[in-house]
Amino acid sequence: MNNLLLSIDAGTIDWSRAQFALTAIYHWLFVPLTLGLALIMGIAETCFYRTKKRFWKDVAKFWQKLFGVNFAMGVATGIILEFEFGTNWSNYSWFVGDIFGAPLAIEGILAFFMESTFVAVMYFGWKKVSPGFHLASTWLTGLGATISAWWILVANAWMQYPVGCTFNPDTMRHEMTDFFAVAFSPFAIDKFCHTVISSWIIGAIFVVAVSSWYLLKKREQRLAVESIKIAAVVGFIASIGAAATGHKSAQSVGEVQPMKLAAMEALYNGGTDQGLTAIAWVNPFRQPDYANEPAAPFKLEMPYALSFMATNDIHGYVPGINDLLNGYTKPDGTVEPSIEEKIERGQEAIAALSVYRQGVKNGTPEEVLRPWVAILSSNMKYFGYGYIRDRSEVVPYIPVNFWAFRIMVGLGCLFILYFAVLILMAFRIPLISVIARRLLAAFGLISETDADSNDITALPAWHYWFAIALLPLAYIASESGWLVAEFGRQPWTIQDMLPTWAAVSDLHSSSVAITFFIFLFLFTTMLSVEICILLKQIKKGPQS
Numbered sequence: 001m002n003n004l005l006l007s008i009d010a011g012t013i014d015w016s017r018a019q020f021a022l023t024a025i026y027h028w029l030f031v032p033l034t035l036g037l038a039l040i041m042g043i044a045e046t047c048f049y050r051t052k053k054r055f056w057k058d059v060a061k062f063w064q065k066l067f068g069v070n071f072a073m074g075v076a077t078g079i080i081l082e083f084e085f086g087t088n089w090s091n092y093s094w095f096v097g098d099i100f101g102a103p104l105a106i107e108g109i110l111a112f113f114m115e116s117t118f119v120a121v122m123y124f125g126w127k128k129v130s131p132g133f134h135l136a137s138t139w140l141t142g143l144g145a146t147i148s149a150w151w152i153l154v155a156n157a158w159m160q161y162p163v164g165c166t167f168n169p170d171t172m173r174h175e176m177t178d179f180f181a182v183a184f185s186p187f188a189i190d191k192f193c194h195t196v197i198s199s200w201i202i203g204a205i206f207v208v209a210v211s212s213w214y215l216l217k218k219r220e221q222r223l224a225v226e227s228i229k230i231a232a233v234v235g236f237i238a239s240i241g242a243a244a245t246g247h248k249s250a251q252s253v254g255e256v257q258p259m260k261l262a263a264m265e266a267l268y269n270g271g272t273d274q275g276l277t278a279i280a281w282v283n284p285f286r287q288p289d290y291a292n293e294p295a296a297p298f299k300l301e302m303p304y305a306l307s308f309m310a311t312n313d314i315h316g317y318v319p320g321i322n323d324l325l326n327g328y329t330k331p332d333g334t335v336e337p338s339i340e341e342k343i344e345r346g347q348e349a350i351a352a353l354s355v356y357r358q359g360v361k362n363g364t365p366e367e368v369l370r371p372w373v374a375i376l377s378s379n380m381k382y383f384g385y386g387y388i389r390d391r392s393e394v395v396p397y398i399p400v401n402f403w404a405f406r407i408m409v410g411l412g413c414l415f416i417l418y419f420a421v422l423i424l425m426a427f428r429i430p431l432i433s434v435i436a437r438r439l440l441a442a443f444g445l446i447s448e449t450d451a452d453s454n455d456i457t458a459l460p461a462w463h464y465w466f467a468i469a470l471l472p473l474a475y476i477a478s479e480s481g482w483l484v485a486e487f488g489r490q491p492w493t494i495q496d497m498l499p500t501w502a503a504v505s506d507l508h509s510s511s512v513a514i515t516f517f518i519f520l521f522l523f524t525t526m527l528s529v530e531i532c533i534l535l536k537q538i539k540k541g542p543q544s
Contacts, residue, residue: 031074088505159494161256193245197238212467
């Protein structure tokens with residue numbers, strides 16, 4: 001069956017993946033701040049609308065100004081990202097363009113134009129429209145950005161969990177059969193909720209970091225304090241929400257992408273009553289010998305937690321990497337085939353499709369071709385496995401998934417704790433705040449004088465520097481989440497349907513490498529420009 005397998009330049013595959021990853025990582029530096037600041041500035045303007053106080057208008061306009069700088073950069077990188085589907089992944093675009101193109105088209109037509117329309121009113125309509133209409137425009141700008149994220153995440157979720165489609169052997173394309181199954185699949189809903197709520201955390205931490213810088217400089221103290229109050233509440237609720245939606249997302253992953261979950265946990269051999277690994281030694285620079293090692297060394301786990309996270313049952317069955325490779329029997333009695341069986345059935349599907357296509361070309365009667373169509377249909381579930389050459393190819397790179405997942409979860413726990421303490425400090429909750437300050441004083445983190453104070457503007461400098469330091473950590477947590485989502489899906493461009501080496505365009509690797517470095521320079525320049533503009537606007541303050 002070797003003639004059925006694609007022979008593609010490995011350099012083209014690697015450079016295409018690297019270029020797409022580069023674009024996606026840079027794009028995701030802008031998107032979450034856009035979504036997070038949209039919520040903060042909407043709340044600030046709502047306070048102005050309700051109180052009619054000029055102060056809240058200044059607060060809203062200040063955060064809107066920073067939102068605008070970031071929004072523009074996000075649009076630029078997002079457009080390039082979408083074009084890369086056609087330039088670098090044309091086989092993918094041909095194979096599933098009827099499905100994948102729909103949410104992207106809706107995103108461009110509906111969400112992007114909605115954002116563009118109302119963002120103009122938000123910036124230039126303060127004296128031209130009523131306060132109520134302006135407030136609605138501000139919220140609709142944020143809603144447009146969120147709807148835009150929805151359709152992008154629907155497209156990404158479909159790649160992780162392809163539903164609502166069928167393969168047409170006459171056109172050689174997957175075609176959409178159920179738009180609502182694609183648009184509202186449980187996987188898409190989980191991904192959207194977790195991603196957007198996580199973006200609110202970045203927006204909240206950004207606001208706290210900027211406000212902390214003002215408090216360090218003893219400038220704009222009222223704006224800083226009131227902004228911290230808003231951000232503390234948003235950040236705490238979002239941190240709790242991210243944990244809850246993360247649990248739901250893990251269940252979805254365990255159900256439809258069990259190999260990703262096994263890689264996240266470095267779970268080589270599964271079973272019931274599985275514990276969640278808190279820490280283990282997984283060499284970050286090489287793939288572990290999962291076939292011969294019973295488990296990762298120095299493993300410390302929380303009993304039953306993985307079974308609960310994946311199945312909502314502390315005794316639930318969770319397959320490991322070797323179970324998924326060798327085949328296993330599910331708790332409901334169904335048998336999951338081994339990788340070799342899936343490869344064989346995938347090759348049967350590819351062979352049947354080849355015979356059918358040749359028969360159609362030669363004018364073979366339909367009744368003669370019907371058995372081949374039946375073979376294709378019965379094995380279509382494993383079509384993508386027909387391009388797999390070795391069982392090791394279906395195992396994601398475990399170190400990236402394992403450590404990125406722990407970085408994301410560990411920082412998420414830190415954010416919950418930080419925002420909880422910040423709420424106590426910012427809102428001056430008397431008894432609890434005093435207890436918290438006394439504990440800090442007991443460990444020598446603040447002075448006894450500061451412990452008796454209940455004013456967030458009187459905190460020691462390290463607290464403000466700590467808040468500023470949380471900002472890059474928030475981005476690291478966010479990018480780590482995407483590393484898990486995308487590295488864990490490998491080797492699939494579309495889960496079980498199309499591996500990466502069957503999805504790339506027929507390009508020479510050198511041309512992709514050249515554009516990689518062009519984009520690296522371009523995106524780095526854009527990021528540097530944005531940071532410079534943001535810093536300049538922050539230094540000017542709200543009065544500029």
